[in-house]
Amino acid sequence: MGAYILRRLLLVIPTLLGIMIVNFTLTQFVPGGPIEQIIAKMEGEGDVFSAINGGGGELQQQSNDANSGYIGGRGLPPEFIEQLKVEFGLDKPPLERFLDMMWNYVRFDFGKSFFKNKTVVELVLEKMPVSITLGLWSTVIAYLISIPLGIRKAVRDGSRFDTWTSGAIIVGYSIPGFLFALMLIVLFAGGSYWRVFPLRGLTSDNWADLSLIGKVLDYLWHITLPVAATTISSFATLTLLTKNSFLDEIKKQYVLTAKAKGLTESRVLYGHVFRNAMLIVISGFPALFIGVFFGSSLIIETLFSLDGLGRLGYEAVVARDYPIVFGTLFAFSLIGLVVGIITDLTYVLVDPRIDFESRE
Numbered sequence: 001m002g003a004y005i006l007r008r009l010l011l012v013i014p015t016l017l018g019i020m021i022v023n024f025t026l027t028q029f030v031p032g033g034p035i036e037q038i039i040a041k042m043e044g045e046g047d048v049f050s051a052i053n054g055g056g057g058e059l060q061q062q063s064n065d066a067n068s069g070y071i072g073g074r075g076l077p078p079e080f081i082e083q084l085k086v087e088f089g090l091d092k093p094p095l096e097r098f099l100d101m102m103w104n105y106v107r108f109d110f111g112k113s114f115f116k117n118k119t120v121v122e123l124v125l126e127k128m129p130v131s132i133t134l135g136l137w138s139t140v141i142a143y144l145i146s147i148p149l150g151i152r153k154a155v156r157d158g159s160r161f162d163t164w165t166s167g168a169i170i171v172g173y174s175i176p177g178f179l180f181a182l183m184l185i186v187l188f189a190g191g192s193y194w195r196v197f198p199l200r201g202l203t204s205d206n207w208a209d210l211s212l213i214g215k216v217l218d219y220l221w222h223i224t225l226p227v228a229a230t231t232i233s234s235f236a237t238l239t240l241l242t243k244n245s246f247l248d249e250i251k252k253q254y255v256l257t258a259k260a261k262g263l264t265e266s267r268v269l270y271g272h273v274f275r276n277a278m279l280i281v282i283s284g285f286p287a288l289f290i291g292v293f294f295g296s297s298l299i300i301e302t303l304f305s306l307d308g309l310g311r312l313g314y315e316a317v318v319a320r321d322y323p324i325v326f327g328t329l330f331a332f333s334l335i336g337l338v339v340g341i342i343t344d345l346t347y348v349l350v351d352p353r354i355d356f357e358s359r360e
Contacts, residue, residue, distance in 0.1 A: 020102065023326070110330070113321055113323055124331070134226060134227060146238035147242050177299070184228060185199065207219075246273060
């Protein structure tokens with residue numbers, strides 16, 4: 001197993017390098033880089049900073065100074081544009097910029113945002129609570145509901161309960177997350193009916209003054225609707241996966257043998273079937289969590305006024321804030337590749353009979 005893990009870790013390097021090369025190359029051909037964005041802003045042809053919350057920094061101050069002197073109306077001085085290129089590091093050839101960037105990333109130095117007076121790490125850590133909330137709670141709730149429901153559906157396969165729950169699951173899966181979020185807002189956040197849950201943020205304005213229990217309840221009160229909207233799609237998929245896994249195991253010979261020996265149905269189900277059937281479900285937990293964690297919906301974050309990684313990435317792409325774009329791409333791709341290895345290890349922990357090394 002050690003040799004298998006070592007090979008997988010070594011494969012991370014060329015895979016990650018390939019991802020960065022492809023994305024860096026593509027950005028060289030995309031019109032409207034950070035310099036062009038600033039020029040368009042100062043000449044009154046666009047407003048790329050309108051989506052950037054809390055912008056700051058020396059370059060923004062230079063832009064304001066230039067605007068105050070009506071430079072934008074007469075064309076920007078070449079010296080100012082060259083200064084921008086130097087400060088952004090865009091005065092170097094693309095290959096040199098890429099090599100410098102990768103050398104910094106290897107040392108986990110992700111640089112500083114072009115348009116926000118903060119480092120990439122500071123920005124990611126600032127937005128992390130929202131993504132952790134949506135990712136962790138959505139995954140845990142999906143497992144807590146889907147596994148018992150999937151087992152029940154497998155045991156009562158073909159019954160009226162199975163039919164009705166399957167219909168409800170399919171309907172829930174077919175509803176887009178943002179549409180479900182709008183429905184929750186209309187019904188429970190003061191849209192047209194009841195004002196049961198708040199519409200904005202993760203905590204109330206007086207959160208710091210609350211007791212420990214009050215803080216916990218206030219936090220849970222705020223996350224109920226966005227977590228419910230995020231959970232709906234993974235809940236349906238996981239339920240059907242659990243049901244099908246149990247159905248496959250229930251039909252195998254060892255189950256019939258266990259029943260013939262006089263074991264009760266619950267003993268057969270949870271003592272023999274459960275471990276084998278839950279292999280694919282449990283081992284997929286790391287990948288599912290990371291998928292929800294990094295793929296939190298921009299629309300849901302916007303609807304519930306949550307400033308998470310989804311909005312950070314969107315704003316960075318629109319404004320061509322390359323340090324944020326490439327820094328988060330590198331970090332999240334690395335985490336995703338490592339999670340793939342952890343998923344394989346989880347398979348072995350759940351069922352020691354699996355040996356990836358011998359299969360190779």
